[in-house]
Amino acid sequence: GAVVSQHPSWVICKSGTSVKIECRSLDFQATTMFWYRQFPKQSLMLMATSNEGSKATYEQGVEKDKFLINHASLTLSTLTVTSAHPEDSSFYICSARDPTSGIYEQYFGPGTRLTVT
Amino acid sequence: AQTVTQSQPEMSVQEAETVTLSCTYDTSESNYYLFWYKQPPSRQMILVIRQEAYKQQNATENRFSVNFQKAAKSFSLKISDSQLGDTAMYFCAFMLSGTYKYIFGTGTRLKVLA
Numbered sequence: 407g408a409v410v411s412q413h414p415s416w417v418i419c420k421s422g423t424s425v426k427i428e429c430r431s432l433d434f435q436a437t438t439m440f441w442y443r444q445f446p447k448q449s450l451m452l453m454a455t456s457n458e459g460s461k462a463t464y465e466q467g468v469e470k471d472k473f474l475i476n477h478a479s480l481t482l483s484t485l486t487v488t489s490a491h492p493e494d495s496s497f498y499i500c501s502a503r504d505p506t507s508g509i510y511e512q513y514f515g516p517g518t519r520l521t522v523t
Numbered sequence: 524a525q526t527v528t529q530s531q532p533e534m535s536v537q538e539a540e541t542v543t544l545s546c547t548y549d550t551s552e553s554n555y556y557l558f559w560y561k562q563p564p565s566r567q568m569i570l571v572i573r574q575e576a577y578k579q580q581n582a583t584e585n586r587f588s589v590n591f592q593k594a595a596k597s598f599s600l601k602i603s604d605s606q607l608g609d610t611a612m613y614f615c616a617f618m619l620s621g622t623y624k625y626i627f628g629t630g631t632r633l634k635v636l637a
Contacts (some may be wrong), residue, residue, distance in 0.1 A: 438623060449614060449627045450568075497566060503623055510556060510623060514568035 408434050410502050412515035419490055419522055427485045427518045429500030435480035436456040436502035440475075441510065456483040490522040525550045527617050529628035536605045537636050543590075543599045544631045546615030554620035557591065559600045562630075563611040571613070574598065576620075605635045 409432040418496050419425045437458045439440055442450040455463040462475035472494075474486040483502075487494050497519050501512035526549045534555055536542035548557070559571040574591050575584045581589050586606075590599045615628040 441623070445567075449629050450625070452624055452626075455624070498568075499568065501568075501625075510618065510620075511558060511570060511573060512623065512625070517566045 408432075408502075408504050408507070408513045409502065410436075410513045410515040412498075412500055414517050414518060415516065416519040417521070419520070421491055421522055422489055424486055424488045425490055425520060427487075427498055427500075427520070429483045429485070429502070429515050431481045431502045431504070431513075434502075434504040434506070436483075437505055439477060439483040439500055439502045441475060441483075441485050442499045442501065444499060444517075446497075448505060450499060453485075485519065490520070492522045495520055495522045525552075525555075525617050525619065525626050526555065527615055527626050527628035529615055529631050531575060531631045532629070533632045533634070535634045535636055536602075537628050538605055538607060541603045542605055542633065544602075544615075544633065546600070546611055546628055547596045548598065548615070548617050548628075549595050550596070550617065550619070552619055556618045557589075557598045558616040558618065558625070559587070559589070559598075560614045560616060560627075561609075561611045562614060568614075572600065574628055602633075607637060610635045611634065 411430045441453045444450045448476045453468045456477040458477045462494040464470045477483040499517045500515045502511045528547045555576045557574045561569045572584045586603045612630045616625045
C-alpha cells in the first residue's frame with residue numbers, strides 16, 4: 407500500500423524557537439494532505455488541509471500564523487510551528503490521499519512528537 | 524455539524540474471545556463513509572475497516588466486522604478471536620462524501636488479556 411513518511415519522528419525545541427515537520431508521500435502524488443494534532447490519550451483533531459500550489463485551509467480555532475503550512479510539491483507538505491511554547495507540545499500526524507487510487511481514505515504518517523521546553 | 528461518539532473509553536477481552544466496540548454518529552447528510560482505525564502503541568494509524576453509507580451490507584475484513592445501522596446512526600466494530608496484537612486504541616471516524624476530512628471519535632482503549 408501507499409506510504410506516508412514524517413520527519414522528524416520526535417523533536418525537542420526551546421520555547422520561542424520554530425520547528426519544521428515534513429510529511430512526504432513516498433510512492434504517490436498527493437494533491438491534498440492533512441495535518442492533525444493529538445494530545446495524550448485524546449483523539450485526532452484536524453488542524454488544516456494542505457493543498458499543493460495554494461494556501462492551506464485551517465480549521466476553526468487554529469492559528470494560521472502559528473502553524474504555517476506549505477505544500478510546495480506533490481509529495482511534500484511541511485508544518486512549521488512558529489515561536490513554539492510548551493502548550494504546543496503534542497503529537498502531530500499528517501495524512502495524504504492518493505487521488506488516482508479511486509479510494510477515499512487517506513494514508514497516515516507515523517507522527518511526530520514535539521516537546522517544547 | 525457532524526459528531527462521532529464512542530461511549531466506551533476502555534474495554535478488555537480475553538484472548539480468543541469476541542468483543543464489540545460501539546460508535547454512534549450524528550449527521551443530516553446521506554452520503555458519507557465510516558471507518559474504524561487502530562492506533563497501537565507505536566501511534567501509527569492503521570485502517571481496520573471501512574463502510575460506505577450507501578451500502579446496506581455490513582463490511583467484513585477477516586476477524587473484523589461491523590454492524591452498520593444507518594437509521595440508528597450506529598456503527599459498531601466486532602472483533603472475533605481476539606489476539607494480543609489487537610491491543611490498541613480504536614477510533615471510529617466519519618467522512619462526509621467529497622470532503623476527504625475525517626471526524627474522529629474519542630477512542631476506545633482495548634486491552635486483550637492472555
